[in-house]
Amino acid sequence: MASGCVALGLYPVIKAHSQRLLQPFSAQVQIAETELARALSMDGELWEFQFIFANGRVGGPQKGRFIRAAHIRQRDLQSVIDNPTTEEGVVDDRILELARFLVGATLPFDAADRYEYWLLDPADDSPLALIFSCTDASEMASFPKLTEWRALPAAVMPIETTEAEQSNAYGPVNYRLERAVAERAGAKPRARWFTRRYNDEESFPPFLVREDWCNDEQQTLCQRYLHRQAPRLLMLHGVGLEERRRMEWAAKANALDVARFFPLYPEVADKAVMDKIRVEARLRLAAGEAPYVMGRRDGVHYQ
Known part of the structure; x- marks a missing residue:
């Protein structure tokens, strides 16, 4: 892992x-920035370059807002550097x-968002679900005071449903877990900021x-959601080895997602398992199979 400030x-x-x-x-988004621009990546492969948007007009956009300038794949960066003139x-x-x-x-960069805004469990005011995080205490006041947790949409991360669920027209697991979290948060949900010490x-x-x-049904929904999200969750920092x-x-059930996000895993607990998953992914990719998400935008880059 690497982070901090670098002068070149x-x-x-x-x-x-x-x-x-x-x-x-x-995702655990990777961010490299100067005072004038930044580059972001959700997988270490595709980088989105953004410029700080600022002008002198009164009431216009101010410094600190960003506009997208370019998308460049990691493997093409050196070519862009060597040949900066194009058509x-x-x-x-x-x-x-x-x-x-x-x-x-060297990826991944160290995690810096130690300020966390959690929806609370009314039973004991303990953290129930993470809503926001930020890297500086001064940023906390700029976030809305939400008390709703959102699951990753089924359009981005589809979760297989059973025949019984399909015949009864149950909604996606993602949204059902979202409702379960809302029910657990209570009629008057509350949330608060925490400073993590790890x-x-x-x-x-x-x-x-x-x-x-x-509730057994809610327990199963939660596990199905997390297991499907596992390739992304493995990007998290500060997770114990067990x-x-x-x-x-x-994550074994979603080898192609593991292959995509693996460069951003801060550590591996079971190398043998991870090696097998990646071999499977390489074989499937070589056979022409493409990850579900490829060809579509699967997230909104950090603003």
């Missing part, structure tokens, strides 16, 4: 970190500065939503 000779200081993309959680013109220096950093960067005294759900449910091993086994 005459080039500007580049800061690098990662943070959870919420809500809903869809469309010269590649912007702000992109080249970040590209030079990224070609030599020590043994803390008690937070390792996979961002509580897994202990009194919890990580449990989710690695769950």
Whole structure:
């Protein structure tokens, strides 16, 4: 893992970190930024370059807002650096500065979002489900005071349903878990900010939503959702080895997703299991199979 600030000779200081993309959680987004631009990636393969949008008009967009400038795959970064002139013109220096950093960067970057906004369990005011996170305490006031947790949509992460569920026209597992969390939060849900210390005294759900449910149906819904989300959850930092091993086994059912997100896994608990999953993914990709998400946008990059 790598993060922090890097000065590249005459080039500007580049800061690098990662943070959870919420809500809903869809990835541990990697961010490299200067004062003028930034690059973001959900998988370490495709980078989205953004420029700070600012102008001198009164009432217009202010510095700190970003606009998308380009998408470049990791394998193409060196080519862009070596050949910055294209048919469309010269590649912007702000992109080249970040590209030079990224070609030599080690992923994943360290997680920096230690300020967390959790929906609370009314039974004991303990964390129930993570809604937001941020990297600086000064950012907390800018977030809306939401008390609703959102699951990753079925359009992005479909979860297989049984024949009985289909015949009874049950909704997707994603939305049913969303409703279960809302019911557990109560008629007057509350949420609050926490500052994470990542020590043994803390008690937070390792996979961002509580897994202990009194109702068997809700317990099953939660596990089905988390097991399907496992390839993404393995990007999380600060997860214990036993919890990580449990989710690695769950990820076996979605090898292509594991192959996509593996470069951003901060550690591996069971190398043998992970190697088998990746071999399966390579064989399936070689046979022409494509991950479900490819060809569609599966998240909104951090704003």
